[in-house]
Amino acid sequence: ELVARPGGLYVKVPEREFASAGWNATGEGGGGGGGAGAGMERDYTAVRRLPQALIIGVKKGGTRALLEFLRLHPDIRALGSEAHFFDRHYARGLDWYRTMMPKALEGQVVMEKTPRYFVTMDTPERVHAMSGQVKLIVVVRDPVTRAISDYTQIISKTPDIPAFESLAFKNQSTGEIDAQWSPLWIGLYALHLQRWLDWFPLSQIHLVSGERLISDPAGELGRVQDFLGLQRIVTDKHFYFNKTKGFPCLKKPEGSSKPHCLGKTKGRPHAPIDPEVLQKLRDFYRPHNERFYQLTGKDFGWQ
Numbered sequence: 001e002l003v004a005r006p007g008g009l010y011v012k013v014p015e016r017e018f019a020s021a022g023w024n025a026t027g028e029g030g031g032g033g034g035g036a037g038a039g040m041e042r043d044y045t046a047v048r049r050l051p052q053a054l055i056i057g058v059k060k061g062g063t064r065a066l067l068e069f070l071r072l073h074p075d076i077r078a079l080g081s082e083a084h085f086f087d088r089h090y091a092r093g094l095d096w097y098r099t100m101m102p103k104a105l106e107g108q109v110v111m112e113k114t115p116r117y118f119v120t121m122d123t124p125e126r127v128h129a130m131s132g133q134v135k136l137i138v139v140v141r142d143p144v145t146r147a148i149s150d151y152t153q154i155i156s157k158t159p160d161i162p163a164f165e166s167l168a169f170k171n172q173s174t175g176e177i178d179a180q181w182s183p184l185w186i187g188l189y190a191l192h193l194q195r196w197l198d199w200f201p202l203s204q205i206h207l208v209s210g211e212r213l214i215s216d217p218a219g220e221l222g223r224v225q226d227f228l229g230l231q232r233i234v235t236d237k238h239f240y241f242n243k244t245k246g247f248p249c250l251k252k253p254e255g256s257s258k259p260h261c262l263g264k265t266k267g268r269p270h271a272p273i274d275p276e277v278l279q280k281l282r283d284f285y286r287p288h289n290e291r292f293y294q295l296t297g298k299d300f301g302w303q
């Protein structure tokens with residue numbers, strides 16, 4: 001897991017604790033893969049560190065695509081699976097969490113993605129207890145499409161569940177939406193974001209448009225690399241649009257020379273939904289989306 005670096009000097013120094021190292025102890029951009037100033041020895045030993053960046057959500061937003069694209073960057077070391085540390089395994093402690101992380105060199109950014117973090121109550125406080133400097137990334141997508149994507153995933157695992165239309169409403173004849181139904185509740189982005197803003201400034205939270213991640217992956221990746229203080233190494237050269245899949249795919253993923261699209265569960269056809277129901281959902285989300293645009297200062301253009 002040790003990435004070869006110029007210089008060839010393998011000096012072992014004690015593992016840095018996140019709290020003492022901070023996000024960017026040298027005050028440099030972090031993109032140079034080192035961070036040691038003139039006269040200081042560089043550390044070329046890969047060690048396990050707590051993450052300095054987290055993709056915290058949203059479920060079905062495009063979080064896997066973002067993580068896979070970011071992994072092309074030589075200064076990113078990302079856990080492939082979802083750790084679920086802050087929501088499920090918190091009692092195991094930070095030392096356990098650290099052992100889950102891939103080894104990383106000084107200057108590399110360690111990260112993981114667990115989309116459930118965005119919507120779980122205690123997570124912002126717990127993440128803050130790990131580090132007040134951690135960088136947070138949220139991929140958001142039109143909450144109506146997101147809900148249908150979520151439902152499509154649920155029905156693929158449990159085919160016997162009732163129709164989307166009957167779960168989305170408390171009472172279908174009055175049209176009263178059941179906002180507590182998880183696929184709809186997750187889409188109340190302003191509500192969830194507000195809890196994160198109680199612990200982190202907005203400047204530490206980067207929002208990725210799930211729609212643009214599909215239409216312009218290089219553009220979105222450029223902004224994420226800027227946010228992480230990294231050089232823009234992942235660019236349009238890395239992507240091609242696969243017409244059969246209908247999504248951008250990688251020309252050469254990490255550790256391979258073959259083109260690669262995400263798996264079948266990413267970018268699958270959605271269950272057809274009654275257009276009237278869709279309209280009711282759009283009306284339901286409109287004020288919540290407006291609030292979200294206000295909070296973030298960004299208009300995501302969801303209809």
Ligand SMILES: Nc1ncnc2c1ncn2[C@@H]1O[C@H](COP(=O)(O)OS(=O)(=O)O)[C@@H](OP(=O)(O)O)[C@H]1O
Pocket residue numbers: 058059060061062063064065115148149150152210213214247248249262265266267268269
């Ligand atoms: N390049 C590329 N290839 C395939 N899929 C892409 C891509 N970019 C974004 N997406 C969208 O990602 C959606 C799945 O989101 P997540 O990875 O966040 O889902 S999960 O929460 O981890 O289950 C997935 O949702 P569905 O279309 O509903 O399957 C995709 O729309």
